[in-house]
Amino acid sequence: MPNTFERLHRFFLLPFFARMSNLSLPCLILAFCLSLAACQPKQSQNSPITIAIGSWYGYYPLYYASDLGIDEKYGLSIKVLEPQNISSFRRIYVNEQVDFVGTSMIEFTNAKAFTKQDIQPVLVSDFSNGGDVVIARQNIQTPEQLKGKIIAVPSNGIGEYFMSLVFDDKEPSQHFKQFIIPETACQQAFDQNTIDACVTYPPISTHLLKNPELHKVLDTSAYPGQIYDLLWSKPHVNAQQRSAIKKVWYETVAAIEADPVAYHSYIAQLADVSVSSAEEAMLGIKLVNEQDMKDMFADVDALNKRIVAACYIAQGENCEKFANAFAPLDM
Structure with missing residues (x-):
């Protein structure tokens, strides 16, 4: 059975050369190369x-x-x-x-x-838009009551910036006692009565709110x-x-x-x-x-x-x- 090139030679090249016999060999070669190039897949321009x-x-x-x-x-x-x-x-x-x-x-x-x-x-x-939250003990019901409390807030991060909005101060730690721990350590800190509140986000906040002694005081939806x-x-x-x-x-x-x-x-x-x-x-x-x-x-x-x-x-x-x-x- 003839392969692909043989078919190409039999059904395309021979008739092509016969019809174009009056052209020079370089022209024929050029035409053949161009015909092959047209069949190549286009390269991505992305x-x-x-x-x-x-x-x-x-x-x-x-x-x-x-x-x-x-x-x-x-x-x-x-x-x-x-x-x-x-x-x-x-x-x-x-x-x-x-x-x-x-x-x-x-x-x-x-x-x-x-x-x-x-x-x-x-x-x-x-x-x-509510992803960052302040979780606190039940005796803290309003953002104003966070003042002077011990709050777990990692330093130099979004949590601290969030608190700068709460207290309207670029140095928010002046308004509360900052307890520097990772958000994942808040549960243990609450259990040990080390902190009054924690700035965190899901899924940590979801887990913390399973404790009936804790609740959400506010979240970032207040600051769209x-x-x-x-x-x-x-x-x-x-x-x-x-x-x-x-x-x-x-x-x-x-x-x-x-x-x-x-x-x-x-x-x-x-x-x-x-x-x-x-x-x-x-x-x-x-x-x-x-x-x-x-x-x-x-x-x-x-x-x-x-x-x-x-x-x-x-x-x-x-x-x-x-x-x-x-x-x-x-x-």
Whole structure:
């Protein structure tokens, strides 16, 4: 039985050469090469993009965008890196070739110091909408009653920034006795009567609230849009790539809003948790869509002031350099 080349030779090349016998040999060879080239598969023109993220559901639309092929629609091929601890995360965004990074407001200010580079915010990915909570004993019923109490709050983090909003002070520890332990140690600290309250988040808060002696005093839904996460770019990223990643993000969030059940199932599988756990976690997170971003940029000064305030929590000085972190035309 003739192979593929024999068929090609018999049914195409011989008639072709017969019809074109008046052409020179170089022309015939050129025509043949061009005919073969036309049959080759086209190479992907998508630009490979590497994004490092912290382990936080607020960044998981980036995985979803790649899975749905939305990144390719805008000429990108997204690869997500998710280190499992803060030291590895920092090492990656400082030393390795990544293009975009997803962090909290506070970690963005740290990254500026660690990288010593002109890193630029691209978009707000999400904001805490009840995900961060203050769990306290029953004798504390209002935020005002937290004053002077012993509260478990990790230092230089989002919990401390949350308390700066509660007390309207960039140095919130002046208003309470700060007990520095990880959130996971709050249960034991309550049991030992070491603390009066704890700043934490699900699933830790869910577990703590099973104790009838404890309750939720307040959560971040009282401060909408004030505790947010962002996606920022390294200096080598060009304007076209920045624009493309915004389009990818907005279209992905729109897809999630259209079918949240599918997304909850997706992240549950990705994070190896139950769908109910994923749904519970997402209740406290507001993914920022295109209209949300426009609303935030309507008062870009306020957006920047929050980064300045976060910097004071993280570093305590030289924070006015973030006063123009988001430029008015970034949107």
